[in-house]
Amino acid sequence: MKKRFDRCQIDCILHERQKDRNPVFKLQVNQELSPIGPVIKADGLTKVFRDFWRRPVVSAVKAVHFEVRAGEIFGLLGPNGSGKSTTLRMILGLLKPTAGILRVFGKEPQDVNSKAKIGYLPEDSCLYPFLTARETLMFYGSLFNLDSSILKERVKQLLEMTGLQHAAARRIGEFSKGMLRRIGLAQALINDPDLIILDEPTSGLDPVGCRQVKDLILILAGRGKTVLISSHLLADVESVCQRVIIMNNGNIIVQGRLNELLENEAIYRFCVPSASAEQIQVIQSFLRMQTGAAPQTDHPRKTLEQFFLETVAQAQPGTTSPSGVAYAEKVAPFLAGEN
Amino acid sequence: MRKIAAIAALTIRSAIRSRVIAVAAAAIIAVIIGLPFVIKGDGTPESQSIIFINYSFGLLMFVLSLTATWCGAGAISLEIGERQIQLLITKPLRSVQIWAGKLLGLMTVNLVLLALGGALISAMIHWTLGTAETNKTGQNDLRRKIMTVYRAVPPLKASGLQSSQAAISPGQSFSWRFELTKRTTGAQFALLKFRFIPSPFSHQTPVAGVWRAATEKQADLLNKTLSNSPNMTVYLNIPKIDPAGILKLEYQNIQTNPAVTVFFPSGNDLSLLIPESSFEANLLRGLIIGFARLAFFTSLGMIAGTLFTFPVAVFASLGLLAMAFSGGFVRQLAERGLSTDTSCEQFSIIAFMLNDMVRVSFRFFAFVLSPLERFDPLAFLPDSLFIPWSLTGQSFAVLCCLYPLILLLIGAGCLRRREVGISSV
Numbered sequence A: 001m002k003k004r005f006d007r008c009q010i011d012c013i014l015h016e017r018q019k020d021r022n023p024v025f026k027l028q029v030n031q032e033l034s035p036i037g038p039v040i041k042a043d044g045l046t047k048v049f050r051d052f053w054r055r056p057v058v059s060a061v062k063a064v065h066f067e068v069r070a071g072e073i074f075g076l077l078g079p080n081g082s083g084k085s086t087t088l089r090m091i092l093g094l095l096k097p098t099a100g101i102l103r104v105f106g107k108e109p110q111d112v113n114s115k116a117k118i119g120y121l122p123e124d125s126c127l128y129p130f131l132t133a134r135e136t137l138m139f140y141g142s143l144f145n146l147d148s149s150i151l152k153e154r155v156k157q158l159l160e161m162t163g164l165q166h167a168a169a170r171r172i173g174e175f176s177k178g179m180l181r182r183i184g185l186a187q188a189l190i191n192d193p194d195l196i197i198l199d200e201p202t203s204g205l206d207p208v209g210c211r212q213v214k215d216l217i218l219i220l221a222g223r224g225k226t227v228l229i230s231s232h233l234l235a236d237v238e239s240v241c242q243r244v245i246i247m248n249n250g251n252i253i254v255q256g257r258l259n260e261l262l263e264n265e266a267i268y269r270f271c272v273p274s275a276s277a278e279q280i281q282v283i284q285s286f287l288r289m290q291t292g293a294a295p296q297t298d299h300p301r302k303t304l305e306q307f308f309l310e311t312v313a314q315a316q317p318g319t320t321s322p323s324g325v326a327y328a329e330k331v332a333p334f335l336a337g338e339n
Numbered sequence B: 001m002r003k004i005a006a007i008a009a010l011t012i013r014s015a016i017r018s019r020v021i022a023v024a025a026a027a028i029i030a031v032i033i034g035l036p037f038v039i040k041g042d043g044t045p046e047s048q049s050i051i052f053i054n055y056s057f058g059l060l061m062f063v064l065s066l067t068a069t070w071c072g073a074g075a076i077s078l079e080i081g082e083r084q085i086q087l088l089i090t091k092p093l094r095s096v097q098i099w100a101g102k103l104l105g106l107m108t109v110n111l112v113l114l115a116l117g118g119a120l121i122s123a124m125i126h127w128t129l130g131t132a133e134t135n136k137t138g139q140n141d142l143r144r145k146i147m148t149v150y151r152a153v154p155p156l157k158a159s160g161l162q163s164s165q166a167a168i169s170p171g172q173s174f175s176w177r178f179e180l181t182k183r184t185t186g187a188q189f190a191l192l193k194f195r196f197i198p199s200p201f202s203h204q205t206p207v208a209g210v211w212r213a214a215t216e217k218q219a220d221l222l223n224k225t226l227s228n229s230p231n232m233t234v235y236l237n238i239p240k241i242d243p244a245g246i247l248k249l250e251y252q253n254i255q256t257n258p259a260v261t262v263f264f265p266s267g268n269d270l271s272l273l274i275p276e277s278s279f280e281a282n283l284l285r286g287l288i289i290g291f292a293r294l295a296f297f298t299s300l301g302m303i304a305g306t307l308f309t310f311p312v313a314v315f316a317s318l319g320l321l322a323m324a325f326s327g328g329f330v331r332q333l334a335e336r337g338l339s340t341d342t343s344c345e346q347f348s349i350i351a352f353m354l355n356d357m358v359r360v361s362f363r364f365f366a367f368v369l370s371p372l373e374r375f376d377p378l379a380f381l382p383d384s385l386f387i388p389w390s391l392t393g394q395s396f397a398v399l400c401c402l403y404p405l406i407l408l409l410i411g412a413g414c415l416r417r418r419e420v421g422i423s424s425v
Helices: A001-020 A023-030 A084-091 A132-144 A148-161 A177-189 A207-222 A232-241 A260-262 A278-290 A304-315 B002-017 B020-038 B047-082 B084-088 B096-130 B135-146 B280-306 B310-326 B330-337 B345-374 B389-417
Strands: A039-052 A056-069 A073-077 A097-103 A118-121 A195-199 A224-231 A244-247 A253-258 B146-152 B166-168 B173-179 B191-197 B195-199 B207-214 B220-229 B229-235 B247-255 B261-264 B270-278
Touching: A039 A084, A039 A224, A039 B146, A056 A097, A056 A224, A056 A253, A073 A084, A073 A232, A073 B345, A084 A097, A084 A195, A084 A224, A097 A304, A132 A148, A132 A177, A132 B002, A177 A195, A177 A207, A195 A207, A195 B207, A207 A232, A207 A304, A224 A232, A232 B220, A244 A260, A253 A260, A260 B166, B002 B020, B002 B096, B020 B047, B020 B096, B047 B084, B047 B096, B047 B280, B047 B310, B047 B330, B096 B135, B096 B280, B096 B389, B146 B207, B146 B247, B166 B173, B166 B247, B220 B389, B247 B261, B261 B345, B280 B310, B280 B345, B310 B330, B330 B345, B345 B389
Parallel strands: A073 A224, A073 A244, A118 A195, A195 A224
Antiparallel strands: A039 A056, A039 A097, A244 A253, B146 B270, B166 B261, B173 B247, B191 B229, B191 B270, B195 B261, B207 B220, B207 B247
């Protein structure tokens, strides 16, 4: 009972906070699932790893079926070795399915035109350590045939958004893990992709960075972008995802909308903005009389994340860390659909 | 094309920032500037120049071939090993674009290093000739001698004999005929280059003989009694060669005490050298052929890097490089196999099978490496022989275009089929 109540509090606070901070969220939460066909469709998707003699060694993914629809934020969850990374890599064309059908934008994952609409943030840094942050973004941007002036503007906006404008001339090899995640995210967004695949997007980021990433995901989804997230940080997934699948041992064991999966319909919660002790007693007596059970009453708590963000914002507004990471607030205009 | 250029630029940046270019450049500078201090020759400017052309150019090509093969092997395999390709392949790129971009980038690196080496060799030769302690006329003669390259005109085949093959007993004479074409117009002089074997073989001192040369219009072009060493280049002062005539060259053996027979074994051992071009132009052609060879080595390295992990790719591609530099050894193994001699019958079956396996494998290697034998600047430059533009063009077309294109298609196909999501194979 107590646990459930805490969960509800978090939902309530997060929902309120997001509504206040981000008007796009309203669009997102009310948005019906897109009538357009699925962005990703897996039908009987199977992956068996074989040894040198072609003998099967491990079945990483076992005939899974799922769809990711346009405009939704989709979570891919599971313990280590559950097959989610293999599934992601098949979607990205890095691995070939052993059996089953996999379509991305209705085509084979290796299709070059489909890849032009995808942005991918890998879990490990797969960037070139000898390039600077700016050169990295320019390089990946140039692979999308972007016009030079547009590319330069996007690089500038992304560096500002990720707070790396002061580290733009530093080599990637000198970056901390958090900075690597930031530049990794920037390169994933350089083409303003329709499908964003994020593998552990908040891993290694400080709470401010995590919040920015989550806000960004919501903004992108608000613009009709599809986001596929694989993460171990369940709180992050819960705060942004609409639908999830949970994988275990290569199988999908749960699939559905997050609200439906987590909602406990047997229990109701009422939130009262302010009331005196007498008024609370009256409400409690009334509820006890009506339901026959004693209602539980307490004060909503802030999340630690929210408390941290408020504290940091008060302590160092607009400052830059010694490593060169600035605490940026603004989302890149081209990602917010401003130009 | 823009995507290929972006990957090429990335490859060049990688070579610069990983200090490959700096190390290779340092090695080139050390080889070209330092080698004459190690190999002294006879101290004359002529021999110093020969050292620069012969040893320095050979070592330059070896260092650059090593660099090209190494970089080629790492270009793809290191990206797979360090997982950078996992991000690259999710971008809208075809595997052929990745391969072509890498190849283009590495070829640019080869070009820069080769240009540096070529410029250094040329500068060192000019410096050596400039500091030679001779008067102005001597300097000019030296420059004319060193800085001129020659077209080799072989003698016309005589009936019943293999090319210029001749055995000349004491008191006898033998003549060869050289066809002079319009290309020889304007030549102010010609060189006669020859090599013979004295009989008895133990005869070590020079052999006395008379060389005579004449054309139909010019009777006494040469009439010189010489004490000929077995390997010799004779300077024939021909004022103006008749462009369309036949040059008749005669050798009279006057070595009677002791009696020595001279034997000119084959066609390559006697030729008339007609001035054709300047040393710089010839060096440029040599460098172009060298560049084409480097493109071939780079592609080979890249193929190995596409198929194997970095250490295996380096081992395989350097093995091929060693074979390429071993010359006749590969051809010999391809033709004859291993020469095993086992008296026991059961071992001779094994030896027979082994021999066949070696022969088949080395036939394949000989086939793969065959263009390198044909297009080798070191067969021309040390002897100051003219490298024809046609040969340069052919080498470029075959080694720099055709072979890399074939390897590009194979490599791109392999890369496309390979599951790069797994970091090692």
